[in-house]
Amino acid sequence: MSESDPEARRIAGEARDRVRFEEDALALADQVYRVARHLVGSREEAEDLMQETYARAFRSWRSFQPGTNLRAWLLRILTNLNIDRGRRVQRTPDMQPLEAGDYYLVDRLEENGGPISAEERVDERLSQDNIVSALSNVPHDFRDVIVLVDIGDFSYQDAAQILDIPIGTVMSRLHRGRRILKKQLAEEAVT
Amino acid sequence: MIADCDKCEELLQPYLDRELTDGERQEAEAHLAGCAYCARRYRFEAELRMYVRQTAGEPMPPELKEKLANLRIGL
Numbered sequence: 001m002s003e004s005d006p007e008a009r010r011i012a013g014e015a016r017d018r019v020r021f022e023e024d025a026l027a028l029a030d031q032v033y034r035v036a037r038h039l040v041g042s043r044e045e046a047e048d049l050m051q052e053t054y055a056r057a058f059r060s061w062r063s064f065q066p067g068t069n070l071r072a073w074l075l076r077i078l079t080n081l082n083i084d085r086g087r088r089v090q091r092t093p094d095m096q097p098l099e100a101g102d103y104y105l106v107d108r109l110e111e112n113g114g115p116i117s118a119e120e121r122v123d124e125r126l127s128q129d130n131i132v133s134a135l136s137n138v139p140h141d142f143r144d145v146i147v148l149v150d151i152g153d154f155s156y157q158d159a160a161q162i163l164d165i166p167i168g169t170v171m172s173r174l175h176r177g178r179r180i181l182k183k184q185l186a187e188e189a190v191t
Numbered sequence: 192m193i194a195d196c197d198k199c200e201e202l203l204q205p206y207l208d209r210e211l212t213d214g215e216r217q218e219a220e221a222h223l224a225g226c227a228y229c230a231r232r233y234r235f236e237a238e239l240r241m242y243v244r245q246t247a248g249e250p251m252p253p254e255l256k257e258k259l260a261n262l263r264i265g266l
Binding site for chain 1: 203204208210231232235238239240243244246248250251252259260262263
């Protein structure tokens with residue numbers, strides 16, 4: 001098979017594309033893990049899910065369209081695998097915690113510790129443990145969008161595609177989810 | 192004005208997400224510039240977002256990175 005053989009060139013080109021795809025996907029692994037870690041309950045689950053995701057991504061690399069958002073594509077695989085594995089426990093609507101207004105947390109912190117001055121930082125009133133614990137107590141449907149948008153820095157549009165829900169649902173879940181998170185934070189931080 | 196503050200509260204989260212139209216963004220910025228109550232809350236909300244992002248940013252274990260690299264087919 002000479003180098004001018006079209007079939008040989010095609011195979012060599014495909015091998016190059018595949019290697020490039022794999023390198024690009026691996027370069028995003030840290031960012032994908034940051035999101036994965038908070039979509040599931042434990043570090044072990046997140047690690048399993050990452051390996052399943054990358055194994056599937058490497059097998060089905062041809063279905064990725066170059067030029068589109070690879071990080072969103074990987075997260076779409078990851079969330080689908082997460083759902084397929086039945087790792088999500090859906091709550092019925094009446095079990096969802098009640099939310100408060102957008103300013104509930106800041107108002108509660110100010111009621112309990114005085115006005116927050118311009119120089120004071122949020123971490124003087126809230127610990128990292130407060131954040132991690134409160135986030136883990138937000139129901140999945142709401143937490144997924146918070147994790148994608150606030151931690152993963154995805155746009156509303158990307159989050160909608162990853163979760164396969166309408167953009168309006170992303171917006172309403174985000175709005176309610178952040179309120180639920182702030183209520184949980186207020187309960188954690190203000191006793 | 193209460194009505195303005197309610198409106199600002201409604202615009203604040205999408206403003207922080209940079210998902211507002213130019214007109215809505217200008218409306219939110221004009222209100223924030225003149226209302227100390229909302230400006231304080233804007234600052235708190237912006238910092239809280241950043242804090243959540245930093246806190247949740249647990250680095251990937253190095254051995255996992257190695258396991259993922261070993262899943263490659265292309266080499």
